[in-house]
Every structure is written in C-alpha cells, then in structure tokens.
Amino acid sequence: MKNTSKNLADLFSEQHPRSYKKGQIIIRPDDTSNGIFYLEKGHVKSYSLTEQGEQKNHIIYKTGDIFPLIRSFIPTNRSVFFETIDNSTLKMMEKEYFFTTIKADAQILFEITKKIIEIMKTHIERLDGLEYTKANSRIIDYLLFLADHFGKRKGKKILIEVPITHKDIADSTAISRETVSREIEELKRKKLIGDKNKYILIKNIKKLERELKLQSDPKRL
Amino acid sequence: MKNTSKNLADLFSEQHPRSYKKGQIIIRPDDTSNGIFYLEKGHVKSYSLTEQGEQKNHIIYKTGDIFPLIRSFIPTNRSVFFETIDNSTLKMMEKEYFFTTIKADAQILFEITKKIIEIMKTHIERLDGLEYTKANSRIIDYLLFLADHFGKRKGKKILIEVPITHKDIADSTAISRETVSREIEELKRKKLIGDKNKYILIKNIKKLERELKLQSDPKRL
DNA sequence: CGATAGATTGATCACCTTCAACTGCCGTGG
DNA sequence: CCACGGCAGTTGAAGGTGATCAATCTATCG
Numbered sequence: 001m002k003n004t005s006k007n008l009a010d011l012f013s014e015q016h017p018r019s020y021k022k023g024q025i026i027i028r029p030d031d032t033s034n035g036i037f038y039l040e041k042g043h044v045k046s047y048s049l050t051e052q053g054e055q056k057n058h059i060i061y062k063t064g065d066i067f068p069l070i071r072s073f074i075p076t077n078r079s080v081f082f083e084t085i086d087n088s089t090l091k092m093m094e095k096e097y098f099f100t101t102i103k104a105d106a107q108i109l110f111e112i113t114k115k116i117i118e119i120m121k122t123h124i125e126r127l128d129g130l131e132y133t134k135a136n137s138r139i140i141d142y143l144l145f146l147a148d149h150f151g152k153r154k155g156k157k158i159l160i161e162v163p164i165t166h167k168d169i170a171d172s173t174a175i176s177r178e179t180v181s182r183e184i185e186e187l188k189r190k191k192l193i194g195d196k197n198k199y200i201l202i203k204n205i206k207k208l209e210r211e212l213k214l215q216s217d218p219k220r221l
Numbered sequence: 222m223k224n225t226s227k228n229l230a231d232l233f234s235e236q237h238p239r240s241y242k243k244g245q246i247i248i249r250p251d252d253t254s255n256g257i258f259y260l261e262k263g264h265v266k267s268y269s270l271t272e273q274g275e276q277k278n279h280i281i282y283k284t285g286d287i288f289p290l291i292r293s294f295i296p297t298n299r300s301v302f303f304e305t306i307d308n309s310t311l312k313m314m315e316k317e318y319f320f321t322t323i324k325a326d327a328q329i330l331f332e333i334t335k336k337i338i339e340i341m342k343t344h345i346e347r348l349d350g351l352e353y354t355k356a357n358s359r360i361i362d363y364l365l366f367l368a369d370h371f372g373k374r375k376g377k378k379i380l381i382e383v384p385i386t387h388k389d390i391a392d393s394t395a396i397s398r399e400t401v402s403r404e405i406e407e408l409k410r411k412k413l414i415g416d417k418n419k420y421i422l423i424k425n426i427k428k429l430e431r432e433l434k435l436q437s438d439p440k441r442l
Numbered sequence: 443c444g445a446t447a448g449a450t451t452g453a454t455c456a457c458c459t460t461c462a463a464c465t466g467c468c469g470t471g472g
Numbered sequence: 473c474c475a476c477g478g479c480a481g482t483t484g485a486a487g488g489t490g491a492t493c494a495a496t497c498t499a500t501c502g
Contacts, residue, residue, distance in 0.1 A: 048349055051434045056352035058345060070345065073338040080345075106327040113334045117294040120341040124279060124291065124301075127344055128269055130351040131277035131395045133459080135490060167448060174352045176491055181449060213272045354491080356458065388480065397459055402481060 005108045008064060008115060011101070012038040015091035020084045022163075027068055029078040035092040036072055039065050042088025043162055047171065048079045057172040059122050060085065060162060062150065069116060072098075085163055122149065130174065138173040139183045140212040143193065147202050158202040187211075226329045229285060229336060232322070233259040236312035241305045243384075248289055250299040256313040257293055260286050263309025264383050268392065269300045278393040280343050281306070281383060283371065290337060293319075306384055343370065351395065359394040360404045361433040364414065368423050379423040408432075 005011040017040060020026060026037065026044065039061050046058040046067065058080065061067055070076055072095055102109045129141040143160075151158040166184065170177040187193045192208045194201045202208060226232040238261060241247060247258065247265065260282050267279040267288065279301065282288055292299055293316055323330045350362040364381075372379040387405065391398040408414045413429045415422045423429060 050353070056349055058348060069338060070342045073335055074342070076342065103327055103331055106324055106330055109327055109330050109334065110324055113330065113337065114294055116334065116337055116341065117290060120337065120344060121291045121295070121297065123341060123344045123348055127279060127348045127351065128277055130348065131392075132271070133395045133397075165448065166450095171352075174354045176354075177449075178451085178492080179490055181451085182490090185450085386480065398481075399460080399483085400458055402483085403458095406482085 005101075005105070007108075007111050008038060008066060011108055011112075012040075012091040012093060015093055017089045017091055020088045020090060022084055022087050025081055025083045026090065027080075027082040029080065031078075034072065034095040036095060036098045037067055037082075038091045038093070039063055039067075040089040040091060042084060042086035042090075044082050044088060044090075045085050045168070046080050046082050048081070055171040056174075057168060059119070059126060060150070060164075061119075062162075064115075065119060066112075066115060069119065085168075126172075135173070135175045135179055136183050136186075137212060138175060139169065139180060140187070140208060142169060142173050143187075143200065143202065144205070144208060144212065146200070147205060151202065154201075156204070158205055159196055160200040160202065163198065164200065226322075226326070228329075228332050229259060229287060232329055232333075233261075233312040233314060236314055238310045238312055241309045241311060243305055243308050246302055246304045247311070248301075248303040250301065252299075255293065255316040257316060257319045258288055258303075259312040259314070260284055260288070261310040261312055263305060263307035263311075265303050265309060265311075266306050266389070267301050267303050269302070276392040277395075278389060280340070280347060281371070281385075282340075283383075285336075286340060287333070287336060290340065306389075347393075356394070356396045356400055357404050357407075358433060359396060360390065360401060361408070361429060363390060363394050364408075364421065364423065365426070365429060365433065367421070368426060372423065375422075377425070379426055380417055381421040381423065384419065385421065 005013075015038070020042070041063060044061040044065075044067070046061070047055045048058070049055060061082075067082055068080065070080075071078055102112055125145055129138060129145055132138045132141055146160045146162065146164065147158045150160050150162040152161050166180045167177050169175075169184075170180045173180070175183075184193070187208075190207075190211070192202070192204055192211060194203050226234075236259070241263070262284060265282040265286075265288070267282070268276045269279070270276060282303075288303055289301065291297055291301075323333055346366055350359060350366055353359045353362055367381045367383065367385065368379045371381050371383040373382050387401045388398050390396075390405075391401045394401070396404075405414070408429075411428075411432070413423070413425055413432060415424050
C-alpha cells in the first residue's frame with residue numbers, strides 16, 4: 001500500500017486502467033456501485049434528463065478530474081449520468097478505500113479539496129453563463145468557456161480540442177439545436193469562428209469577447 | 222489556540238462576530254483583503270454583473286456556510302459579489318491562519334470538504350434548473366429549489382424563510398421581472414403558492430412538482 | 443450498406459421581452 | 473414625523489426572438 005501520494009495521479013497509480021468507448025455510460029442515477037473514478041484520458045460529460053428525456057448537460061470532465069463527487073461525499077437523490085464523449089481511460093477506486101486513505105492524510109486530502117474547488121468553479125462559470133437572457137449571448141459565452149477549458153493555442157487562434165456537437169451546445173445552453181445551428185453559422189459568417197478537423201476553431205477571441213458584450217447591449221446599432 | 226475543532230462552528234468560535242445590515246456588500250471583485258467568512262446568522266447572496274449592470278444571481282448562503290471558496294483556494298479572476306439580504310452576523314478568519322489550521326488537521330479539513338461539496342451541490346442544482354427552456358418551468362424549479370433549501374414545514378405547507386423579491390427571482394432565472402410577476406400571479410391563482418408575512422408559502426408542493434412536469438410537456442392539454 | 447443521429451434550412455407562430463405608465467412600499471434626511 | 477426618492481411590483485400593449493414542425497441532407501457506425 002502506497003501512502004506517499006502527493007497528487008491525484010499518485011493516489012490512483014495502483015489502480016488498473018479501464019478503457020471505455022465513446023458514448024458509454026459510466027454511472028447512472030440508479031447505480032448501486034459506489035466507486036470514485038479518475039479520468040486519465042478522454043472526456044466525460046455529466047447530465048440529467050427532463051421528464052421528456054431531453055438532456056441537460058452539466059459539465060465536461062477532462063484528464064485529472066474525479067467524479068462523482070456529490071454522491072460520494074453526501075447522501076443524495078441521484079439524477080445525474082456520466083458518459084464518455086471520447087474513447088477514454090479511467091481508473092476506479094472503491095469508495096471505502098478512497099475515504100480511508102484521504103482521511104488519514106491531510107496533504108492528499110488538501111489536493112483533493114483543491115480539485116473539488118476547481119470543478120466547482122467550472123460549475124459556477126456554467127451557471128453564470130446560463131443567466132444571459134439572449135440565445136446568442138449564451139452560445140458565445142459557452143464557446144469562450146470551452147476555449148478557456150479545452151482550448152489549445154494555435155498562433156493567434158484557439159482550437160477547442162473536445163468533441164462537441166451542436167446538440168451538445170444546445171443541451172448545454174437551453175437552446176434548440178436549430179437555433180444553435182443558425183447562430184454558429186452567423187459567427188462563421190463574421191469570421192469569428194471556424195472548423196478544423198471536427199473541432200471548433202476560435203479565429204479571433206478578442207472580437208468574440210467583444211461580440212458577447214455587444215450582444216447583450218440593447219443599444220447596439 | 223484551539224486545536225480541537227470538530228466542525229465549522231468550532232473552527233470559527235474564537236472569532237468575534239461582525240454585524241452587517243441588509244444590503245451591505247461584504248466582498249467585491251476588486252477587494253484585496255482575503256478573509257474567509259463564516260455565516261452565523263442571516264443570508265448572503267452571491268452574484269456577478271453583466272456589462273449592462275444586470276445582476277446574475279448565483280446562490281444564497283445561509284447559517285453554517287463559508288465563503289468565498291473559489292478565490293480563497295485558487296488564484297482566479299474575481300467577478301463575484303457577496304451581499305447580505307438580511308441583517309446578518311458573520312465571523313471572519315485570515316486566509317493564512319485558516320489554511321495553516323486546516324492543513325494541520327485532516328478531521329476539520331474533511332468537514333470543510335463536505336461543506337464545500339454541499340455548496341457545490343447547490344450550484345449544480347441551480348445550473349440544472351436554468352436548463353429548462355420555458356420561463357415558467359425555470360420559476361417553478363427555482364421555487365422548489367428555495368423550498369428545499371430554505372423551507373420550513375408548516376403542516377402540509379412550506380414557508381420559504383428567506384427574504385426574496387421578484388427581482389431576485391428574475392435575476393436568478395434569466396427572466397424579466399414583469400414575466401416573474403405574471404407567472405407568480407398565475408401560480409397564486411392556481412392555489413399552488415401564496416404569501417405569509419413577506420415570505421413565499423408553498424401551499425401544495427406535490428401539485429407544484431406536477432405542474433413543473435406538465436409545463437415542460439409540449440403535449441399538455 | 444442500411445440505419446440512426448446530427449445538421450441544415452425555411453416557414454409559422456407562441457412566448458416572453460420590452461416599453462410605458464402607474465401604484466405601493468420602505469428607508470432616509472430634513 | 474412627514475415628505476421625498478428610489479426601488480420593487482403591477483398591468484397592458486406591441487413586437488421580436490427563438491421554439492417548433494417539416495423536409496432534406498450528411499456523417500457515422502455496426
């Protein structure tokens with residue numbers, strides 16, 4: 001047993017990696033198993049469903065993140081799904097072992113707390129972005145959010161390296177897919193964004209940020 | 222120095238209480254001071270502002286909560302305000318002392334982590350509620366959210382014991398104040414909610430939950 | 443290669459914002 | 473203590489934004 005973990009990767013180093021294909025559900029609301037997952041490679045989205053079966057996307061987890069946090073730490077009504085959107089590699093640890101280990105070591109526990117805070121920050125940014133009342137503002141804000149979290153600089157441009165569909169954007173911003181399609185088209189027409197091998201490319205982030213401010217301004221030309 | 226803290230109240234027990242009047246801003250984005258606040262009595266709302274100065278409400282903190290979490294744990298762009306909506310009592314601890322103390326004691330650190338998870342859960346519920354596309358669904362979901370977090374059972378009814386205005390609901394759900402006014406009126410007409418000394422009273426929570434499911438159903442009569 | 447899911451485009455119309463005018467309420471200062 | 477100012481709430485009318493429906497097209501995957 002290794003008690004010298006200094007970070008999350010160390011903590012999970014002894015666990016064997018598990019491969020998941022794109023689109024596999026890792027955790028469902030009714031799951032009785034209670035492992036803690038560490039995402040080594042790929043991306044996982046969390047979401048709930050409406051009565052009509054529409055997805056309401058929460059966030060996208062990436063390398064170094066852990067989940068599920070809420071149901072692991074406190075007893076709660078489970079309503080959230082975790083599903084890969086990539087071919088992904090995860091590691092899993094039994095809840096009991098996880099808690100025994102972290103409760104015994106303030107240092108690793110502090111690292112986990114910082115990771116939790118980081119994931120909470122992501123949720124707050126999403127919450128904040130959803131409070132724009134105009135559809136195009138919510139879309140632009142979400143693109144800026146994705147650029148910040150998954151963007152890789154390519155010169156002056158930013159490539160959003162996460163497989164995201166218009167449907168995902170729609171399910172993340174409370175907008176219909178058709179409207180997302182039209183707004184994205186408009187942003188491409190304005191040369192603010194583009195495509196690059198299946199990923200969204202931000203061509204001019206400064207202008208895109210300016211566009212967000214203009215969109216919410218009722219007094220724009 | 223007291224090292225026997227078993228919970229948050231203990232941890233802050235040595236700090237002297239500070240009184241704030243309703244409407245006072247405790248933390249602004251540009252604040253350089255970096256204390257951690259423990260809310261002993263009252264309510265504090267967190268929010269950001271749009272370019273046009275509109276409030277985007279995040280959550281309402283209550284007795285036993287601590288803030289600000291994000292800016293205390295990780296370096297970040299500050300854009301969030303914390304403001305009392307009640308006459309409130311808080312305790313404050315210097316950031317350095319706070320971190321020295323919790324890093325030295327896994328037990329109190331674990332208590333704080335659980336509190337953080339609880340506050341994260343609140344944010345996720347808000348995020349999820351904002352993903353309803355219809356205004357009346359978002360309002361009903363928000364009322365159910367308030368009932369769950371601040372409601373006191375009065376027989377079969379639930380009194381939401383937090384001073385909340387229609388403007389607050391509007392700023393929390395990305396809806397105009399006028400529409401909130403009309404929808405609340407409609408819910409009163411249906412006898413689902415009412416008033417009781419300035420607070421919102423949920424008269425029939427089961428029916429209100431059913432109303433939420435109906436609202437989002439396009440095939441309703 | 444067929445099936446399924448996502449994307450596109452156009453037309454229609456409902457929902458909700460906006461604007462405006464008015465009322466009510468509360469805290470503050472003279 | 474009253475008057476005032478400002479913010480919150482109410483109500484009505486009008487117009488725009490974005491949802492919905494439908495038809496077609498494309499991409500992906502077994």
